[in-house]
Amino acid sequence: MDKKVEILLFEDNPGDANLIEEMLEEFADFPYKLKNVETLNEGLNLLKEHPFDVILSDLRLPDSDGVDTFLEIYGINSRVPIIILTGMNDERIGIDAVKSGAQDYLVKGQVDGRLLNRSIRYSIERKKAEDKIQGLANIVESSDDAIMTESLDGVITSWNRGAERIYGYSSEEILGKHISVLAPPLLVEETKELVERIKRGERIRHYETSRLRKDGIIINVSITLSPVLNDFKKLTAISIIARDITKRKRAEEELQRSEERYRIVTGHTGQLIYDHDLKTDKINWAGNIEEVTGYSPREFQEFSFEAWTGYIHPGDREFVLEEKCKIRKKGGNYEGEFRFRKKDGTYFHAEDSEVCLTDETGLPYRVLGVLKDVTEKKLAVEKLKKSEERTHSYLQNFRGIGVLLDGNFVPIFLHGAIEELTGYTKEDFLSGKIRWHEIVEPEDRSELQEKAQKMKNTPNMTVKHEYRIRKKDGEVRWIHGIAQNISEPGNKELYQGLLYDITDRKMAEESLNKMEKIRKKEIHHRIKNNLQVISSLLDLQAEYFDDERVKQAFRESQNRVISMALIHEELYESGETGTLNFAAYMQKLLEHIFRCYDTGDSEFHLLLEIKEKTFFDMDTAVPLGIIVNELVSNSLKHAFPDRDEGVVKIKLYREENGGYRSNIVDNNGVENTKEENKNTDFVMTISDNGVGLPESINLEQTETLGLQLVSILVDQLEGELELKRNCGTEFIIKIAIKETQ
Incomplete structure (x- = not known):
C-alpha cells in the first residue's frame, strides 16, 4: 500500500491506545496516520467529516457498549473496513460483529504488532475486493442476462435481476448457496470442471450447456466464465454471464424434427409409402425399404405391380390381387392385411391401405398407399390371445x-x-x-x-x-x-x-408361536435350575476354606450367579420368552441380597423407586442386575461400619424420546405399516448414606473386582458411569435402552 492509510481508533483506555500506537510504529510496513477518539459520538461525528481507510474499535466505550457500538459505526459508513478490539471475556461479541459485517476481530492481550499489521492489510484488501465485485454487480444489475459471481469454493456471492428472471431464485434465496444447485444432476461434474479450467487460467466464452431452474425445469444457456482478480492479479472469484437460449434451441430442434418427420414416419415406424402410376405401371417407394423388405431401394423401385404382387404369400395372394384389381378398374379405397416375402425368404405381416385417384372422366390413373409392417402387432395379438386363454384357465381353477x-x-x-x-x-x-x-x-x-x-x-x-x-x-x-x-x-x-x-397358515403360525413360547419357557426353567446348582456348588466349595476373604469371594460369585438365575426364574414364571418386568425382578434380587448380608437387629432400609411395568430384554436386564448386585453388596459390606442403621436407595427413571408409527410404501406402491421405537434414556442411581468411598478409589483404575465388573458392564451397555461422594456414596448410570413393551 503506497497511499498513507488513515486509521481511526475508538479507545477510551489510554494504556490500550498507546499500546496500539506502539505496535503500529514498530511493525506497520505501510505509511499510516492514526487518529484516536475516546467516545462513540466523537468518532461518528469525525466519520461524517473525514474519510478513513480502516477503523479499529473497542466495543466498550463510555457512551456505548457491546455489538451496538459496531452497528452504530457500520451504519455511518459500511464501506470502511472495521476491525473489532475485544477483551478476552468479549470474544463472543467480536464474533457476532464479524457476522454482522466487521472484517476481523482481535482479542486484547493476545494481539501483537505483526498480527495487527496483517489484520489491517487483510481487511483493507478484502474490502477492496468486495467493493470491486459489488461495483461490477451494480453495473450489470439491469442486464437481461444472468450475471453472477461465485467464490473459488463454489459459493454464489452476487446475483442480478437477470439471473432471478432466468433461474427463478431471488437473491435472498440463492446467495450463500453452492453453484451446483443450478446444475442438473448429470452436469454437476461438468460445472466443477469449468471452474477448474478458469483456475488454470483458461477463458470460457459462449459455452452451451443446460441449467436447472428453481421450478425444476431444465433450460438451455450459453455461459461465459471470467476470472475476477484483485490488485495483485490474484484470482479471488469467478464471474459468470448466462444467456437463456432455450427458445433458440427449441426452434432448432423443431426445424430438425420437421426435416426428419417424413423419414421418421416412414422409416422408424416400419411404413413404406408408394405412388403407383397406372399408365406407366411405375411404382415410386419411400421409407426404410431395406430394413422392412431386405431389398435395396434401387431393387425395389424396379418392381412392376405384377412382380411386386408375386412376393405376396400364396395363401393371401389371390384375394389381395382380386381386391387391388377392383379399385384399379373402378377407383375407391382398399384396406387389407397379407404376408409379404422378404429378400431372405422370410415373411412379414403387412397392413396395406391405399386410395385410387380418378381423372375428370372417372378413369383411375394413380394409386397412393401406405404399407406397414405389423408383424410385432400380430405376434402381440397372438400372445394376448394365449394369455387370455391361460387367464381363463387360471380363473376357472x-x-x-x-x-x-x-x-x-x-x-x-x-x-x-x-x-x-x-x-x-x-x-x-x-x-x-x-x-x-x-x-x-x-x-x-x-x-x-x-x-x-x-x-x-x-x-x-x-x-x-x-x-x-x-x-x-x-x-x-x-x-x-x-x-x-x-x-x-x-x-x-x-x-x-x-x-x-390364509386360515390354515395362520393356525400353523399360531401353533408354532405357542410351541416356541413353551420351548423358550422350558429353556429359562432349565437355565435357572442349572444356575442354582452352580450357586449351591459354590456354597459347598466355600465350606472347604478357612480364609474369610476366600469365602467372601465365593459368596460374591454366588450372588452374581443368583442375580442371573432370578432373571430366568422371572421369565419362566411370567410366561414371557424374551422380555422381563425389571421392577419385579429388582424386588426379588434385593430381597435376596439383604438375606445374604444378614443385618441382625440393625435398622437398614432399602428404598426402591422404579415404575411397576418397566420391561427390558435379556441383553439389558442381565448386566443391569449384576451391576445392582455389586453396588448394593458393596454398600451393605462397607458403607456402615460400626453403625446399626442406614439407607440404601435404588432409583430407575427415564427421559422419553418417544416412538413413532411409520407407513412405508415400497417401489411398487405397496403400503406396509410397521412400528418403530426410538431409544429411551434411562438413569439408574444406587446410593447410600454411609461413610462414602475413599478418595483414593478411581473408577477408571480400580483394583477391586466388583467395581471393575461394574465399569465393564456399563461399557457393554454403552452407558456412562458417574460417582458422587457428597453425602455417602452415589453411583449414577446413564444408558440408552430400546424398551420392548
Missing part, C-alpha cells in the same frame, strides 16, 4: 376371489370360490344384499377402512392387509387381501383386488 370395485367399494365383478370362502353367493354381493365390510370382524374393520381410504386418495396405490371374516355359518376365517387403485384422472374410480383364505 382359482380358489380365491378376484374382485373389481366401484368408487364406493361396491363389487361390479366377482370371480372365484366366493361361496366356498364366505358362505354367500356371488349374487348376494353384486345385488347389495350383503356388503363385504359386514362380514369383516368388528375389531378388524377400522384398520381395513383406513387403508381403503388411503388407497382411494392415492392413484395406482396397492395395499396388502390380513384380517378376519365371519362366514354365513358363523365360522371365522383369515383373509389376505391385495387391492390396487386403478382409477385414471377424469375417469370413474375403479379398484381391483384378490382375496385369499
Whole structure:
C-alpha cells in the first residue's frame, strides 16, 4: 500500500491506545496516520467529516457498549473496513460483529504488532475486493442476462435481476448457496470442471450447456466464465454471464424434427409409402425399404405391380390381387392385411391401405398407399390371445376371489370360490344384499377402512392387509387381501383386488408361536435350575476354606450367579420368552441380597423407586442386575461400619424420546405399516448414606473386582458411569435402552 492509510481508533483506555500506537510504529510496513477518539459520538461525528481507510474499535466505550457500538459505526459508513478490539471475556461479541459485517476481530492481550499489521492489510484488501465485485454487480444489475459471481469454493456471492428472471431464485434465496444447485444432476461434474479450467487460467466464452431452474425445469444457456482478480492479479472469484437460449434451441430442434418427420414416419415406424402410376405401371417407394423388405431401394423401385404382387404369400395372394384389381378398374379405397416375402425368404405381416385417384372422366390413373409392417402387432395379438386363454384357465381353477370395485367399494365383478370362502353367493354381493365390510370382524374393520381410504386418495396405490371374516355359518376365517387403485384422472374410480383364505397358515403360525413360547419357557426353567446348582456348588466349595476373604469371594460369585438365575426364574414364571418386568425382578434380587448380608437387629432400609411395568430384554436386564448386585453388596459390606442403621436407595427413571408409527410404501406402491421405537434414556442411581468411598478409589483404575465388573458392564451397555461422594456414596448410570413393551 503506497497511499498513507488513515486509521481511526475508538479507545477510551489510554494504556490500550498507546499500546496500539506502539505496535503500529514498530511493525506497520505501510505509511499510516492514526487518529484516536475516546467516545462513540466523537468518532461518528469525525466519520461524517473525514474519510478513513480502516477503523479499529473497542466495543466498550463510555457512551456505548457491546455489538451496538459496531452497528452504530457500520451504519455511518459500511464501506470502511472495521476491525473489532475485544477483551478476552468479549470474544463472543467480536464474533457476532464479524457476522454482522466487521472484517476481523482481535482479542486484547493476545494481539501483537505483526498480527495487527496483517489484520489491517487483510481487511483493507478484502474490502477492496468486495467493493470491486459489488461495483461490477451494480453495473450489470439491469442486464437481461444472468450475471453472477461465485467464490473459488463454489459459493454464489452476487446475483442480478437477470439471473432471478432466468433461474427463478431471488437473491435472498440463492446467495450463500453452492453453484451446483443450478446444475442438473448429470452436469454437476461438468460445472466443477469449468471452474477448474478458469483456475488454470483458461477463458470460457459462449459455452452451451443446460441449467436447472428453481421450478425444476431444465433450460438451455450459453455461459461465459471470467476470472475476477484483485490488485495483485490474484484470482479471488469467478464471474459468470448466462444467456437463456432455450427458445433458440427449441426452434432448432423443431426445424430438425420437421426435416426428419417424413423419414421418421416412414422409416422408424416400419411404413413404406408408394405412388403407383397406372399408365406407366411405375411404382415410386419411400421409407426404410431395406430394413422392412431386405431389398435395396434401387431393387425395389424396379418392381412392376405384377412382380411386386408375386412376393405376396400364396395363401393371401389371390384375394389381395382380386381386391387391388377392383379399385384399379373402378377407383375407391382398399384396406387389407397379407404376408409379404422378404429378400431372405422370410415373411412379414403387412397392413396395406391405399386410395385410387380418378381423372375428370372417372378413369383411375394413380394409386397412393401406405404399407406397414405389423408383424410385432400380430405376434402381440397372438400372445394376448394365449394369455387370455391361460387367464381363463387360471380363473376357472382359482380358489380365491378376484374382485373389481366401484368408487364406493361396491363389487361390479366377482370371480372365484366366493361361496366356498364366505358362505354367500356371488349374487348376494353384486345385488347389495350383503356388503363385504359386514362380514369383516368388528375389531378388524377400522384398520381395513383406513387403508381403503388411503388407497382411494392415492392413484395406482396397492395395499396388502390380513384380517378376519365371519362366514354365513358363523365360522371365522383369515383373509389376505391385495387391492390396487386403478382409477385414471377424469375417469370413474375403479379398484381391483384378490382375496385369499390364509386360515390354515395362520393356525400353523399360531401353533408354532405357542410351541416356541413353551420351548423358550422350558429353556429359562432349565437355565435357572442349572444356575442354582452352580450357586449351591459354590456354597459347598466355600465350606472347604478357612480364609474369610476366600469365602467372601465365593459368596460374591454366588450372588452374581443368583442375580442371573432370578432373571430366568422371572421369565419362566411370567410366561414371557424374551422380555422381563425389571421392577419385579429388582424386588426379588434385593430381597435376596439383604438375606445374604444378614443385618441382625440393625435398622437398614432399602428404598426402591422404579415404575411397576418397566420391561427390558435379556441383553439389558442381565448386566443391569449384576451391576445392582455389586453396588448394593458393596454398600451393605462397607458403607456402615460400626453403625446399626442406614439407607440404601435404588432409583430407575427415564427421559422419553418417544416412538413413532411409520407407513412405508415400497417401489411398487405397496403400503406396509410397521412400528418403530426410538431409544429411551434411562438413569439408574444406587446410593447410600454411609461413610462414602475413599478418595483414593478411581473408577477408571480400580483394583477391586466388583467395581471393575461394574465399569465393564456399563461399557457393554454403552452407558456412562458417574460417582458422587457428597453425602455417602452415589453411583449414577446413564444408558440408552430400546424398551420392548
